[in-house]
Amino acid sequence: MKLSELEPGQSGIIEKFTDLEMSVKLMEMGCLPGEFIQVERIAPLGDPMAITVSGYQLSLRKREASTIILK
Amino acid sequence: MKGDLKIALVGNPNTGKSTLFNSLTGLNQKVGNFPGVTVDKKIGYCKLFDGRKAQIIDLPGTYSLYPKSKDECIVMETLVDERNTAHPDLIIFIADATNLKRNLLLYTQVADLKIPIVLALNMMDLAIQSGIEIAIDALSSKLGVQVVPISARNDNGIDRLKQVIGYTGNISTQEDIIAVEELMPGLVEQVREVIPVRAPYAALQLTHQYEQLSFLSTVAKNRIQKIKETCSFHSQQVQAAEIIARYNFINDILFDTLRLKESAKRETWSNRIDQVLTHKVFGFFIFFGILFLIFQSIFAWSAYPMDLIKELFDHLRDFGHRLLPAGVLTNLLVDGVLAGLSGVLVFIPQIAILFGFISILEDTGYMSRVTFMMDKLMRKVGLNGKSVVPLVSGFACAVPSIMSTRNIENWKDRMITILVTPLVSCSARLPVYTLLISLAVPSKRIGGMINMQGLALMAMYVLSIASAVVVAWLFKQVLRSRERGYFIMELPVYRMPRWNTIFLTVYQKVKTFVLEAGQVIIAVSIILWVLASYGPSDHQQRAEEVYQSAVYTKQYTAQEIEHLKASARLENSYAGILGRAMEPIIKPLGFDWKIGIALITSFAAREVFVGTMAVIYNVGTDESNSISIQEKMQSAKDISTGSPIFTPAVTWSLMIFYAFAMQCMSTLAIVYRETKSLKWPVIQFGYMTGMAYLASLVVYQLFK
Numbered sequence: 001m002k003l004s005e006l007e008p009g010q011s012g013i014i015e016k017f018t019d020l021e022m023s024v025k026l027m028e029m030g031c032l033p034g035e036f037i038q039v040e041r042i043a044p045l046g047d048p049m050a051i052t053v054s055g056y057q058l059s060l061r062k063r064e065a066s067t068i069i070l071k
Numbered sequence: 072m073k074g075d076l077k078i079a080l081v082g083n084p085n086t087g088k089s090t091l092f093n094s095l096t097g098l099n100q101k102v103g104n105f106p107g108v109t110v111d112k113k114i115g116y117c118k119l120f121d122g123r124k125a126q127i128i129d130l131p132g133t134y135s136l137y138p139k140s141k142d143e144c145i146v147m148e149t150l151v152d153e154r155n156t157a158h159p160d161l162i163i164f165i166a167d168a169t170n171l172k173r174n175l176l177l178y179t180q181v182a183d184l185k186i187p188i189v190l191a192l193n194m195m196d197l198a199i200q201s202g203i204e205i206a207i208d209a210l211s212s213k214l215g216v217q218v219v220p221i222s223a224r225n226d227n228g229i230d231r232l233k234q235v236i237g238y239t240g241n242i243s244t245q246e247d248i249i250a251v252e253e254l255m256p257g258l259v260e261q262v263r264e265v266i267p268v269r270a271p272y273a274a275l276q277l278t279h280q281y282e283q284l285s286f287l288s289t290v291a292k293n294r295i296q297k298i299k300e301t302c303s304f305h306s307q308q309v310q311a312a313e314i315i316a317r318y319n320f321i322n323d324i325l326f327d328t329l330r331l332k333e334s335a336k337r338e339t340w341s342n343r344i345d346q347v348l349t350h351k352v353f354g355f356f357i358f359f360g361i362l363f364l365i366f367q368s369i370f371a372w373s374a375y376p377m378d379l380i381k382e383l384f385d386h387l388r389d390f391g392h393r394l395l396p397a398g399v400l401t402n403l404l405v406d407g408v409l410a411g412l413s414g415v416l417v418f419i420p421q422i423a424i425l426f427g428f429i430s431i432l433e434d435t436g437y438m439s440r441v442t443f444m445m446d447k448l449m450r451k452v453g454l455n456g457k458s459v460v461p462l463v464s465g466f467a468c469a470v471p472s473i474m475s476t477r478n479i480e481n482w483k484d485r486m487i488t489i490l491v492t493p494l495v496s497c498s499a500r501l502p503v504y505t506l507l508i509s510l511a512v513p514s515k516r517i518g519g520m521i522n523m524q525g526l527a528l529m530a531m532y533v534l535s536i537a538s539a540v541v542v543a544w545l546f547k548q549v550l551r552s553r554e555r556g557y558f559i560m561e562l563p564v565y566r567m568p569r570w571n572t573i574f575l576t577v578y579q580k581v582k583t584f585v586l587e588a589g590q591v592i593i594a595v596s597i598i599l600w601v602l603a604s605y606g607p608s609d610h611q612q613r614a615e616e617v618y619q620s621a622v623y624t625k626q627y628t629a630q631e632i633e634h635l636k637a638s639a640r641l642e643n644s645y646a647g648i649l650g651r652a653m654e655p656i657i658k659p660l661g662f663d664w665k666i667g668i669a670l671i672t673s674f675a676a677r678e679v680f681v682g683t684m685a686v687i688y689n690v691g692t693d694e695s696n697s698i699s700i701q702e703k704m705q706s707a708k709d710i711s712t713g714s715p716i717f718t719p720a721v722t723w724s725l726m727i728f729y730a731f732a733m734q735c736m737s738t739l740a741i742v743y744r745e746t747k748s749l750k751w752p753v754i755q756f757g758y759m760t761g762m763a764y765l766a767s768l769v770v771y772q773l774f775k
Contacts, residue, residue, distance in 0.1 A: 057562040
């Protein structure tokens with residue numbers, strides 16, 4: 001399942017990434033395989049989304065979130 | 072000033088880096104330039120306890136040594152290039168203790184560059200409050216460097232940090248965290264043949280980033296390119312492997328040194344605020360409320376101090392003329408330099424107010440929520456969520472607005488915002504529109520309710536927003552950017568603003584504006600003053616003498632003759648000659664050479680148009696007399712044909728011209744200062760003037 005498909009309040013564990021370049025940036029920001037991730041809210045206009053990962057909040061666009069595959 | 076020791080502050084964004092910088096250096100700081108990028112180089116000085124003076128440089132906040140933007144490249148360039156003037160003897164790495172894992176990623180990268188480093192754990196008070204326990208001594212011995220817990224906001228631990236800096240030696244004590252030799256066998260050896268770098272990791276970084284590093288020669292770049300090929304070095308795969316290896320190291324260390332007592336409370340509190348501030352309805356409502364407040368205050372509140380500054384300078388000029396002997400030098404000093412200085416200082420209230428607000432919004436963490444809410448909407452036209460604040464402030468004045476684009480991280484988004492902000496109808500256009508609308512639009516009401524002149528003014532404002540959006544979209548298609556459009560942004564926890572940080576930001580912004588853009592503004596305003604006040608040989612004098620003849624002195628009062636003379640002087644000045652020379656070019660727009668003069672003089676600022684018109688049409692500029700200017704302009708006739716000059720077609724053409732044309736030297740000066748290159752102000756001047764010319768041409772030719 002892709003991260004972009006989750007609703008606010010839902011969570012998952014990162015399994016892998018589908019885009020190598022994006023994965024480097026996401027890992028730098030603490031999104032690592034095995035990490036617990038929770039969707040906090042979605043912006044009023046439907047994009048981007050806010051997630052909690054390793055104890056802090058991160059905002060990313062749905063297109064970017066779709067490169068994260070969850071277990 | 073020179074320091075005995077060079078220190079660089081490195082860390083993630085939102086970790087309190089600037090707060091630490093401010094509390095180490097106080098007002099003892101200056102802002103300089105890094106070549107080629109738009110971030111400011113903030114350098115300050117700090118006295119250590121052993122009497123040495125440390126020079127501290129605040130490097131841009133970044134999450135990794137692999138840059139997402141050109142600005143972040145600066146960190147790499149400064150730390151790897153040993154000949155760089157800012158290359159530090161010591162690094163203070165500042166990490167957010169409440170989010171240690173992610174912060175340590177950059178730490179491990181920087182530590183591997185083998186420069187002596189001290190780790191400052193900031194926000195220790197907040198970490199303790201939210202149940203995070205860090206074994207400082209254990210962490211210190213595992214990392215092999217000094218670790219100092221601080222709380223920069225409360226000035227806790229700063230003295231301890233200074234002590235530690237004092238006795239940190241000049242040899243790095245940390246072990247290599249990443250085994251570069253295992254990651255890429257043989258690479259370090261080969262790179263060192265090209266450039267003698269100290270740390271193996273520096274060699275690896277060079278192989279990743281050689282293309283964008285300005286300190287490497289083309290020869291060196293080509294040789295590294297060869298090495299990269301022979302080692303079959305795949306940059307992104309190596310980066311991914313490196314990051315995973317670093318996190319493994321960090322996880323091992325934190326397993327022994329970090330305890331979480333309970334789930335973080337602060338986060339949920341912040342979440343609750345977000346439920347309101349980013350709410351579908353209330354979120355926008357609150358945001359537009361804040362925008363309205365900012366807009367009101369730069370529009371209305373700043374009017375008082377601005378008038379005060381203008382009056383003060385008017386008095387100074389009167390005083391100067393009375394006190395100093397009459398002559399060219401006095402005129403230059405009083406009418407040229409003093410007027411130019413007044414034109415610079417008059418911006419201070421608007422800049423101070425706007426930056427007061429913006430730094431509160433940034434400091435509390437609200438600005439990133441604005442980006443979060445507006446991103447989808449603004450992205451469509453090539454802008455950024457953060458572009459909203461500069462664009463709306465543009466209704467008051469483009470100068471502070473363009474300065475405020477600094478916090479848009481993405482280069483392309485920032486450039487587009489800078490390029491289109493001057494299209495937004497600023498307050499200097501208002502007197503121009505008021506005068507011209509009164510000429511072109513009858514003061515009638517439609518259906519007894521809507522005033523037609525008000526409607527015309529509103530149309531000009533709507534046009535300004537529409538043109539900004541369309542042009543932004545066009546630039547989005549045209550501008551090329553090597554940066555990929557990421558939007559992975561931290562949403563920092565809400566915090567109370569720190570007033571001294573806000574004060575320092577406002578102070579720095581005002582100072583930079585006065586010292587840097589101010590020079591250009593004063594120089595250009597002196598040139599414009601010379602153009603409008605002097606003419607070749609005795610042209611002006613002869614034109615004036617005409618009015619001394621009995622024919623005129625009988626017919627007109629002394630004051631009227633003064634007005635006629637002023638008008639004759641302007642018409643025979645260099646500006647008048649330029650106006651005449653320009654006439655063939657502006658004729659298709661319906662403008663005569665007198666309007667040409669106003670176009671030249673109002674390059675200083677758009678509202679000068681009204682004053683110039685007053686002089687040309689023999690009305691004194693001293694009284695408030697827009698009515699009499701309006702009457703004179705209305706009755707102005709073409710001498711050869713006898714038809715009125717300011718027909719609705721000409722007036723509308725002129726209004727459209729002022730809507731689009733870059734008639735503001737201060738804006739160009741600030742764009743030059745913000746982009747650090749002549750290219751952007753030239754592009755901006757070119758496209759805006761071109762657009763204005765075409766639009767006015769169409770309007771005039773259709774309606775004449």
